[in-house]
Amino acid sequence: MMTPKLMVTDPELYKYILIKDFDHFVDRGMGELDAKRDPIAGHLFLSKGEYWKRLRNKLSPTFTSGKIKYMFPLIKKCSDQLITTIRKQIGESKQMSLEVKDYCARYTTDVIGTTAFGIEINSLENPDSEFRQVSLLVMKPSVLQMLKAVLSELIPLIKYLNLKIFDPRISQFFSNLVKTNLSYREKNNIKRDDFLNIMMQLQIAQRGKTLSPDDVEMTDDVITAQSFVFFFGGYETSSSVLTFCLYELARNPDIQSTLRQEIMATKKEEGELTYEICHKMSYLDKVTKEALRMYPSLPQLDRISVKKYKLPNTDLTLDVGTKISIPTFAIHYDPEYYPDPEKFDPERFSPENIESRPHYTYLPFGDGPRNCIGKIL
Numbered sequence: 001m002m003t004p005k006l007m008v009t010d011p012e013l014y015k016y017i018l019i020k021d022f023d024h025f026v027d028r029g030m031g032e033l034d035a036k037r038d039p040i041a042g043h044l045f046l047s048k049g050e051y052w053k054r055l056r057n058k059l060s061p062t063f064t065s066g067k068i069k070y071m072f073p074l075i076k077k078c079s080d081q082l083i084t085t086i087r088k089q090i091g092e093s094k095q096m097s098l099e100v101k102d103y104c105a106r107y108t109t110d111v112i113g114t115t116a117f118g119i120e121i122n123s124l125e126n127p128d129s130e131f132r133q134v135s136l137l138v139m140k141p142s143v144l145q146m147l148k149a150v151l152s153e154l155i156p157l158i159k160y161l162n163l164k165i166f167d168p169r170i171s172q173f174f175s176n177l178v179k180t181n182l183s184y185r186e187k188n189n190i191k192r193d194d195f196l197n198i199m200m201q202l203q204i205a206q207r208g209k210t211l212s213p214d215d216v217e218m219t220d221d222v223i224t225a226q227s228f229v230f231f232f233g234g235y236e237t238s239s240s241v242l243t244f245c246l247y248e249l250a251r252n253p254d255i256q257s258t259l260r261q262e263i264m265a266t267k268k269e270e271g272e273l274t275y276e277i278c279h280k281m282s283y284l285d286k287v288t289k290e291a292l293r294m295y296p297s298l299p300q301l302d303r304i305s306v307k308k309y310k311l312p313n314t315d316l317t318l319d320v321g322t323k324i325s326i327p328t329f330a331i332h333y334d335p336e337y338y339p340d341p342e343k344f345d346p347e348r349f350s351p352e353n354i355e356s357r358p359h360y361t362y363l364p365f366g367d368g369p370r371n372c373i374g375k376i377l
């Protein structure tokens with residue numbers, strides 16, 4: 001808004017910011033409202049400095065391929081529901097056109113609902129579920145909420161007012177949901193392969209112990225805020241990638257047909273789709289990567305300098321508090337790295353082509369210690 005920002009476009013320079021000298025740029029420089037006033041804002045994406053480091057360390061083991069593997073059947077169940085719902089829709093209305101974006105959003109709402117909170121939202125069957133209504137409150141905030149968010153960026157002193165960026169109904173909803181779920185699970189000794197269970201186990205493990213200074217207390221509020229960011233960090237991003245991927249497949253029937261052949265052949269060879277089998281589909285991987293190149297969910301990466309810093313090989317010295325932006329979208333469309341960038345071409349992600357491109361020119365999940373925690377190889 002009113003503060004100048006440094007936009008760094010050269011991979012040789014921003015690799016220092018994102019990775020090599022990350023300790024100078026640990027924060028994003030956004031979200032001035034502190035978590036005490038709005039517990040839902042106390043999540044990983046907005047956390048700062050030491051607290052962020054401790055929280056990230058605590059949560060990182062939640063996102064391992066082993067854990068995601070256990071969640072795979074939950075995801076598969078939602079996919080089966082998606083197929084059933086689409087078949088039913090086509091059968092009932094005899095129509096061959098569907099609002100794909102809406103189906104993708106309902107599908108990923110269901111996936112994150114079951115993997116993050118262990119609840120079957122079933123928004124595919126019931127598009128008006130309370131969960132979906134609350135999601136829309138976050139994704140389409142009222143004018144008043146937007147004004148509060150803009151003001152808090154414009155006027156730093158605003159953090160001393162009791163102003164909440166999020167609609168209070170959102171905090172209320174997630175807080176009730178997590179607390180009720182936690183106490184119900186503990187009382188009935190319910191264990192489920194989802195994020196809430198992992199965080200609940202971390203909470204239980206801390207009981208009766210004195211926490212070391214580099215630990216984070218997993219209170220109900222801390223768990224609520226992380227569940228919230230897992231939900232919104234995961235739902236909108238995945239839904240939009242899926243939507244754009246399907247859009248490009250519709251525009252490129254040859255690519256669609258190659259992908260379909262790979263999926264059908266793999267299914268025939270391996271039987272039921274599993275986590276491991278999905279990983280074997282190299283063309284699917286290329287298609288998804290190309291969709292993430294053309295349609296990155298975050299168009300830019302934000303950092304702020306927390307220590308004075310001289311950018312190597314330049315005469316630029318950054319004062320503390322300098323806001324930095326790394327323009328993912330522009331980098332992904334730079335013809336120097338991606339010739340004919342408007343073309344959807346999964347072969348850009350063949351091993352040879354990846355090898356021949358300069359490093360750090362593909363940033364759909366950011367990079368460095370503050371990259372997307374949901375990115376699992």
Ligand code: HEM
Pocket residue numbers: 044045046056229230231233234235237238241296297298301302363364365366367368369370371372373374375
């Ligand atoms: C296609 C799916 C996704 C995309 C494209 C995506 C993209 C991103 C990007 C670009 C960032 C910022 C990285 C940076 O600043 O360097 C980020 C951060 C984050 N993402 Fe994702 N994300 C996806 C899925 C998920 C999922 C499924 C979850 C959780 C369940 C998640 C949770 C987070 C969190 C918590 C952060 C903040 C990390 C931190 O500050 O330490 N994301 N994501």
